Amino acid sequence: MDVDHAVLLFAGGVGSGLTGTMAGLASLVSYPVLLAVGIPPVAANVTNSVALLSTAAGTFAGAQRELRGQAVRILSLSMYAVAGGLAGAILLMKTSSAFEWVVPWLIVIGAAALLFREPLRRWYGRPGRRPPVPLMVFVIGIYGGYFGAAAGVLLLAVMAVAAVEPLAVTNAVKSMVLGASNLAAAILYAFIAPVHWSAVAPMAVGCLLGSWIGPALVRRTPERPLRIAIAVAALGLASYLWWKVFAR
Template structure:
């Protein structure tokens, strides 16, 4: 890499770490930049996954206040994230690079619809709970449906990672009775689990570029802290609009690249 390419990758890492912590889809910044430096698609994907681990951890730390009381929920869902992330990483090494990309725009679009409809669906679920005499608490775990949904989303996350945070937020927003900020905090931990498990597999089974990994790692760590400071101040309505805007941009980029 030239010095200018290295600076571009570093800047992309900061941007990706920031956006991943707030919403997700940071890979849509780093991946094109890595391709522009001449890295093959699979090598770029693997290098990106390795480099984003510190950013995911940094973002999770930045949201530690919102993680209070979520340990049982997060530990349970982390099992799904770990299994799915490993499966996705394995698929990346054995399937053609375009295998999943054909369904990614549809998946992201569905997630965005769920994010938009989440307040209405949540109210409908709450009315049903009231009629049935049941109550929900912020510690609710979401049941088998959420576990299965996050498992599948994590398979995709281990394969490509773009917009997986949006899918996580849409699933948890529908199936859990909690604030969007607390769900975002849980999302950051789950993303860190997926990236870490996938990266551990890649270290032994795939080729990657150490320079790209190091630059994205440092940049995403900085971005993770920036994202936590910005994201934690956003009202739920603003955060939801931001999710839709970034997700729509993700769909457009995936369809046109």
């Protein structure tokens, strides 16, 4: 890998770490960057999942204030995320031919969930209509293992609907739980998937730096504009992926 690509991957990692910890959409930056350096879609996806492991470490270092008292919650949800991540990774290896067609639709669902969070929260709070959060974490873990991009959007949407707390806390907990899902998938990918390890290293270092800085920025960012910006960015990513499919 040449120096230009390494620098681009590092910069993409910084942007991904910032976006992930602030907005729940880390792969809005990292996945397109991996495609831009010439890595095929499925290989870019599994490489992305491995590189993003450092985001959880950076979040842990930079969000101690938000993570205080959240250990039990994170551990309990992480068990479901790990199970889902393993299932999603296996699913990807079995259905990789359909990968590029399915993913944009899943991203749009995540964007819609964030745009309509308040109506969803009211609906979610009605008796008999609240899907268990662990079940939703497991399902999103499957999605995260299948395709890393926008898994954070979906998890952030579910956690934001299910709990009333500052966005900074939700973001930090989301990043740790999603990190567990990524870890499970990444271990499997390391043995059975086409991970581009030369791309993982510079991107992972960038993700570590960006995710360490991100929590401090979240504390100073108004919640509603940030949530809308996340959703708009997700729709942009979906449009980009559709364009990639139909431009062939």
